[in-house]
Amino acid sequence: MPPIEDxxxxxxxxxxxxxxxxxxxxxxxxxxxxxxxxxxxxxxxAFASDFNFDKSSREAMLAGTLIGAGLGFxxxxxxxxxxxxxxxMATFGIANSVVGxxxxxxxxxxxxxxxxxxxxxxxxxxxxxxxxxxxxxGGQLPLNDGLLISSGAGWGAAYAALLxxxxxxxxxxxxxxxxxxxxxxxxxxxxxxxxxxxxxxxPTPSQIVRANIFGxxxxxxxxxxxxxxxxxxxxxxxxxxxxxxxxGAITTVSLLWEESVDRSALKMAGRSGKDRPYTNVWW
Numbered sequence: 001m002p003p004i005e006d007x008x009x010x011x012x013x014x015x016x017x018x019x020x021x022x023x024x025x026x027x028x029x030x031x032x033x034x035x036x037x038x039x040x041x042x043x044x045x046a047f048a049s050d051f052n053f054d055k056s057s058r059e060a061m062l063a064g065t066l067i068g069a070g071l072g073f074x075x076x077x078x079x080x081x082x083x084x085x086x087x088x089m090a091t092f093g094i095a096n097s098v099v100g101x102x103x104x105x106x107x108x109x110x111x112x113x114x115x116x117x118x119x120x121x122x123x124x125x126x127x128x129x130x131x132x133x134x135x136x137x138g139g140q141l142p143l144n145d146g147l148l149i150s151s152g153a154g155w156g157a158a159y160a161a162l163l164x165x166x167x168x169x170x171x172x173x174x175x176x177x178x179x180x181x182x183x184x185x186x187x188x189x190x191x192x193x194x195x196x197x198x199x200x201x202x203p204t205p206s207q208i209v210r211a212n213i214f215g216x217x218x219x220x221x222x223x224x225x226x227x228x229x230x231x232x233x234x235x236x237x238x239x240x241x242x243x244x245x246x247x248g249a250i251t252t253v254s255l256l257w258e259e260s261v262d263r264s265a266l267k268m269a270g271r272s273g274k275d276r277p278y279t280n281v282w283w
Contacts, residue, residue, distance in 0.1 A: 022080040023139060025090030030076045032094050033130065037072025040123035041065045047119040084139035092146035093133040099153045099187045100129020106184025109177075145198045147208045149191050155215070156190020157183060158246075165239040203254070210257065211250045219246030 041064030049057040079085075104125025105118050112118070137145065160182050168174040223242035227233040 022083075023085040025085045025087040025139075026080040028087070028090035029080050029085045029093065029134075030073060032090065032097070033072040033076035034069050035072070036097060036126055036130065037068035037070070038065045039068070040126070041068025044116070044119050044123060047115045050115075079134060080139075083134070085134075086140050088143045088146045089133060089137055089139050089141040092137070092141060092150060093130045095146075095150050095153070096129040096133045096191070097126040098129075099191050100132075101126035102184045103188025104128070106181045106188075109181050109184065144203060144205045144208060147205055148198055148203065149195050151208055151212055152190035152192075152194030152197075153187035154190070154212070155250075156186040156188075156193075158216075158219070159190075159243065160186035162239045162243045166236045166243070169234060169236040169239065207254060207257070211254045214253045215246040215250035218249035219243070222246070 042061050045057075045060040045064035049060060051057075101122040102125070105122040108118055108121040133141065164174050164179060164182055219242045222245035223233075223238050226238040226241045230237055233239075
């Protein structure tokens with residue numbers, strides 16, 4: 001990596017850097033919010049006119065796109081100029097925008113199916129997710145916190161889908177609207193739960209990635225194998241086994257995989273193996 005250019009100007013205790021003299025994630029942060037504002041402005045106006053491309057509708061969509069992009073660019077530029085923006089915060093802000101938009105759209109879909117309302121809800125939720133990441137997570141959002149929250153969103157969606165499949169193939173049909181609302185809400189619930197968990201636990205990025213790989217791999221293999229052996233996926237058993245297998249794999253590698261052991265202590269004469277120093281972030 002080339003040495004960081006010392007501009008002589010500090011921000012949050014670090015030298016300003018990057019194209020906007022803020023941080024290494026400032027460009028991604030600005031592009032994200034500019035694009036998000038442009039898409040929000042376009043789709044809110046497009047759904048308001050039922051995608052009618054007459055002249056007045058095109059003018060409204062163009063105006064919404066330009067105004068949204070301008071507001072997004074201005075707000076994000078101001079924020080990153082006054083607050084340090086590192087790469088993890090800029091990257092996970094994009095993911096949290098998606099989760100926030102899904103959650104608010106699913107929440108509003110419980111009450112109305114109006115396309116305009118749902119579009120505005122998704123747009124505002126996406127903005128909220130991005131700005132909560134910047135405001136609460138901070139410009140120096142740790143990589144492990146961002147990974148943990150994103151993992152919560154992914155596993156929330158996966159386990160919600162498995163639970164719905166279990167219910168559906170157990171003899172209680174699940175409607176399409178229930179599938180849609182649940183799968184929209186579940187990632188936000190999972191992300192919120194693990195966002196609260198970051199206040200108490202501090203797993204390393206390798207622990208989180210390892211748990212995701214083992215959980216996803218075991219769950220997929222168990223689902224595929226049990227479906228083939230039992231003669232199809234139109235029954236609840238494969239989904240139950242996949243749910244339990246992935247949850248068990250995540251729990252096992254999270255709690256029992258050694259992450260930090262003082263190897264020199266193991267060589268001390270007369271020291272029992274049970275007394276070895278072992279650091280675990282869960283207790």
